[in-house]
Amino acid sequence: MGHRNRFTSFAALFFIGTGLPLALAGQVLAHEGEHAPAPAPVEIEVTVDKNGYTPSVVEVAKPGKVKLLFKRTSEVGCGERVVFPALGIEKDLPLGIVVAIQVEAKVGERIAFTCGMGMYKGALVVR
């Protein structure tokens, strides 16, 4: 009870001191947000093992932000590095660790990705 009261007083002081300008700024931002909603990226898991990428062709229904969640599940093979040549993205894929790579998928676009030596091939496509 006492703890809660103290928090309430603190919150009141905070609001008077700095909260009000912040609240006003927040409303402006919220208003702008209505015009440009930023939908959460579509998340798709891609497993990397001795056979390459599964799925090897990642299809999304709509253009927009896509977060590819790469997870290497096998020491066998050469999937320890993933490369998106056209985007200049290169990342290590430690065994068993999910590595997220976010890209922007445009209509009709095919974004290729490969292993470090270009043997495993995959792509993100917009249907």
Ligand SMILES: [Cu+2]
């Ligand atoms: Cu390779």
